[in-house]
Amino acid sequence: MVEKLRFRDPKMAERVAEKIREIAPKKSLVKICHVCGTHEWTITHFGIRSLLPKNVEVIAGPGCPVCIVPASEIDEATQLGLKGIVITCFGDVLRVPGSKMSLLNARSQGADVRVVYSVADAVKMAQKEPNKEFAFFAIGFETTAPSTAAEVLKKPPKNLSFLVSHRLIPPAMELLLGIGDLHIDGFIAPGHVSTIIGLRPYEVFPKAYCMPTVVAGFEPLDVLFAIYMVLKQFSEGTARLENEYTRAVSWEGNVKAQELMRKAFEVADGDWRGLGRLPNSSLRLGEEYVRFDAREKFDLKIQHGRDLLPGCQCHLVMIGKIKPTECQLFMETCTPQKPVGACMVSIEGTCRIWAKNRIPNLRRN
Amino acid sequence: MCLAIPAKVVGIKEDKAQVDFGEGVLREVSVSLVNAKVGEYVLVHAGYAIQVLSEKEAEETISLWNEILEAEEDLKGK
DSSP: OHHHHHTTOHHHHHHHHHHHHHHSOSSSOEEEEEOOHHHHHHHHHTTGGGGSOTTEEEEEOSOOTTTTSOHHHHHHHHHHHHTTOEEEEOGGGTTOOOSSOOHHHHHHTTOOEEEOSSHHHHHHHHHHOTTSOEEEEEEESTTTHHHHHHHHHTOOOTTEEEEEEEBOHHHHHHHHHHOGGGOOOEEEEEHHHHHHHOSGGGTHHHHHHOOOEEEEOSSHHHHHHHHHHHHHHHHHTOOOEEESOTTTOOSSOOHHHHHHHHHHEEEEEEEETTTEEEEEEEEEEOGGGGGGBHHHHTTOOOOOOOOOOTTOOHHHHHTTSSOGGGSTTBTTTBOSSSOSSGGGTSTTSHHHHHHHTTGGGGOOO | OOOOEEEEEEEEETTEEEEEOSTTOEEEEEOTTSOOOTTOEEEEETTEEEEEOOHHHHHHHHHHHHHHHHHHHHHHHO
16 A cells, blocks of 8 residues: 555655654653554564664553453453353454463363454354354453444344453553653553544643653554654653544544443453553443343353463563563563463564564573 | 554445455455545454544645654754
């Protein structure tokens, strides 16, 4: 696509990188945090970090919607599967570890676990096989939640229920600011979440936390310009909310999608893998739709799970506290072929992105 | 998961659209979350169009970038 090529123009990238080097502070460390697995992919795949001065660091926050699903919710899905309920889910979540097993392990023990491209496919499957009970494992951030809402509101077939595990991004960004020793100087906010929620929910970051915040797209030039825009604010000593991704993100966002979400869901506290419970960070089905809630329908009572295996440091990778290469398991016992932690499973997990782009070559030892 | 791919709408029937991901790959996606027209580009995530892309804004972004870069180069020149 023409647009794609223009947003990848290497000559312009070099010019932006030069500008970044010019306006970046000469000595003090500047830490810019993004909160999206796709941003991490762009940054790593296109080697954007190598274009930045050494004292400008870009770290990855909890922006992989698969990695942050807590083990307790994987356990709910595997339990349902082993009970004989057909589990439909996105492919990415198949190998995410639960306390004892992943959905893939459950499948090898006889559970009927099927990968779907979208929630609409899950609905079609349930309609085709009315004699079987189906549950759709609804994970994802605000980008994915509206599609679940749309199907819930369309009155799905009686044999389909929803195991809703949607999470919200702004509360996770607030969590990062509460971590004293992380010292973030600016945010690159996730473009696709923002197509839905718009700019308004990020207003709090510059206003209350003096945090330069730039919503960005996913082409290499989008990310480079977002870094430039954050640094520009930083050098001016100001904090504003800016939109780099104007071709997809507006102030109000996708109002139609927001309306569907408001109708179908209620906001609740939610557990994030390895990070504990964050207030007002998850969605659950509203009272009117509890009959579609798999937790109610099948009386699921799992409260806690084991989020991390011994040695796994996914919780620190997910908040950008350490780099994947600083985890002892990275590319030793934890590999894309045989992942130990959730960050190595998903294509949006920081560890997997680093592994696939051969960042292990940068190991310190 | 939050990956969304631009595609061109080639046909719409109720809330389903045929979209072209380029190189002739056509797929049916839901357009129930957006008001898209044939010929427009949409961002597709997990089978749903989540936003209509603005070609005008894409153009303006590129020209704004050029302006920023040139303005700074001018300043440097002075």
